[in-house]
Amino acid sequence: MQFVLAAGGTGGHMIPAYALAAELRSRGHGVLLITDERGKRYPGLFEGMPVEVLQAGRITKNPINLLKGVASILAGRRAARALYRRGRPDAVIGFGGYPAFPALLAAASMDIPTVLHEQNAVLGRVNRLLAGGASAIATAYERIERLKPAHQGKCVLVGNPVREAVVRLGEQPFPPFDEFSPLKILITGGSQGATVLGRVVPRGFAALEPSLRHRLQIVQQCRPDDIELVREAYRQLGIPAELTTYIEDMPAKLGDAHLVIGRAGASTIAELTAAGRPAILIPLPIATDDHQTANAREMARAGGARMIPQGQFRPDTLARQIEALAADPEALSNAAARALSVGRPRAAQDLADLVERIANKQAPLIVGPAASPASVRLAPAGAAA
Template structure:
C-alpha cells in the first residue's frame, strides 16, 4: 500500500495514546501514516512523525465561545480538505476530540473511507457527530452508550490500545498480598491530580484497623498545592506515604500495586486491564457526557473494580471499602482475573486490521496480513 492512512485525533492523551498506538502498528507493517491534529495533540508525537496541524475548537459553552469554536472548526475543515487533497489517503482513522472532526468531515466530502475509535463507554460528542457517516466504528467497550443506535454491521469491538510504556510491561500476573505481608496501594488522580483523593484517602487510611494500616505501603499523587497538607495529615497518624505531584514510572508502580485508587478515564481503564490490577474507581463527576462514570460502572458490573461516586465519598465509606477488599485477598484475585478477561492485548492490531480492510474495500477481511509486514 503506497497511499497513506491519515490519523486524526484531538489534543488529550486519552485520544492521542491509542492514535499513536495505531500509527506505530501501521508503520511496523510498512504502511505510511500522516497525522492531523491540533497544537495540543502534537505535543504527544515523537520527532519524525509526519504531521499537519489544523485548527479546532469546541462549539459549546457561552454564545461567544460557541461562535469561536465553530469558526475554528470551519477553518480546520478547510485546512483538512487541503491536506487530504494533497495526501490522497486510503482511509482516515479518527480518534475523537474536536480536532478529529474537520478531517473526518473532509474525508466524507472527498469520498475517503472513515473509521472512528471510541475509547470510553459512551460515545463522545465529536464521535457522535462523525458516527453518522463513518464507515466503521471501533469500540473499546462492547456496550458503549450511544452505539446502540448505529447499524451493527458498521460496529466492531477492538478494545483500547495502551501507551508504549504500559504495553512494554503488560502482564496478567497478579498475586494478592498474603497474610501479614505488605499491601501496595497506588493512588493516582489523573494528569492534574484529584483534590478529593487528597482529602479523603489520608483520613480513610487513618480509619483502617491498626493491624491492617501497618501493612499498607502507599504511593499517592497529589496536586502540588496539596502536598504539604497531605504530608501533614499522614504525619498525624505516624504513617509514611510516598507522595509526589508526578511519577515518571507510574506504569511500573501500577504493575507492582495490589490495589489502585483513582479516576476512570479511558487510558486509566485500559492500563488497569492491561496489567490486571484490582481498583477502586472514583469517576470525575464533571467529565463530558459523564463518561468516567460509564467507564467505572462497566468495570464494576464486570466484577473488575469497585466504584465510589465522588458525591458522598468520605473517609468512612472509603475505609470500609478498603477494609473489605484488603481483608479478602481472594476477592482481589477475582477482580484481577476479571480485569484480565476484559483486556484486549491486540487492540492496536485490531484497529490496524479494521482500517486497512476499509482502505482496501474488503469489509471484514484483513487487507494486509501481519506476516507480510
C-alpha cells in the same frame, strides 16, 4: 499505506492513538498525528513521529462562541484539505475531541475513508456528529450509549488500545501479597489529577486498622495545587508516599501495584483490565453524559472493581473497602483475575486490522451492534451491506 490519526490533546484520546500508531508503524505504514497544542506537548508519546497542529474550535450554545468555534473548525478543515492534497492518506482515524473534528471533516469532503474510535461506553459528541459519514465505528465496549440504531451496523468491538508495556503486565503473575506483605496502592486521577482524591484518600488511610496502615506503600498523582498538602498529610501519618503531578512511567507503577484508586476514564479502565489490576473507582460526576460511570460498570460487574459515587466517597467508606480487599490475601488476586477477564489486550492489533481493511477499500463490513473482530465477515465485492 499512509494513515492520519486525529486526536484531542487529553490522555484519554492520545494514549489509544499512540498505541495504534505504534502498531501501524510496526507493520511498515506511515503515520501522521493531527492534534492540538496540548497533544503536541503530551509527554512520552509520538516522539519521532510527524505531528500537525490545526485550528479547532468548540461548538457551544453561546452564539458568539458558536460563531468563533465554527470559524476555527472551518479554518482547520481548509488546512487539513491542503495537507491531504500534498500527501493523500489511505484513511483517517479519529479518536474524539474537537481537535479531531477538522481533520475528519476534511477527509469526508475528499472521499477519504474515515474510522471513528470510541473509547468510552457513551458515544462522544464529535463522534456522534461524524458517525453518519464514517466507514466504521470501533468501540471499546459491547454496549454503547448515545449511538443511533442506524449506525449500529458500522460498529466493530475492538477494545481500547493501550501501550504494549501494559499488555505485558497481564501476562505476568499478580504481585505476591499476604498478611505480612506491604500493600502497594497506586492513586491516579487521570491526566489532570483529581482534588477529591488528595482530600479523601489520606484521611481514608488514617481510618484503617493500624496493622494495615503501617503496611501501606503509596504512589499518588496529585494536582499541582494539592501536592504539598497531601505530602504533609502522609508525613503526619507516617505513610511512605511517592507523590507526583504526572506519572511518567505508568506501566512500571501499575506493575508494582496491588490496588488502584482512581477515576474511571477510558484509558484507566483499559489499562486496569489489560494489566489485571483490581481497583476502587470514583467516576467523575461532571463527565459528559456521565460516561465514567458507564465505563466502570463492566469491570465492576465482573468483580474486578468496586465503584463508589463521588457523593458517597468518604474516608470511612474508602477504609472499609480497602480492609475488605486486604483481609483475605486471595481477595486481591481474585479481583485482579476478574479485571483481566474483561480486558481486551489485542485492541491495538484488532483496530489496526480494521483500518487496514477500510483503507484497502475492501467490501462493506457486515457486523452486528457489538461484533467482535473475529465475527466480522466481508460481503462479496459489489454486494449490498
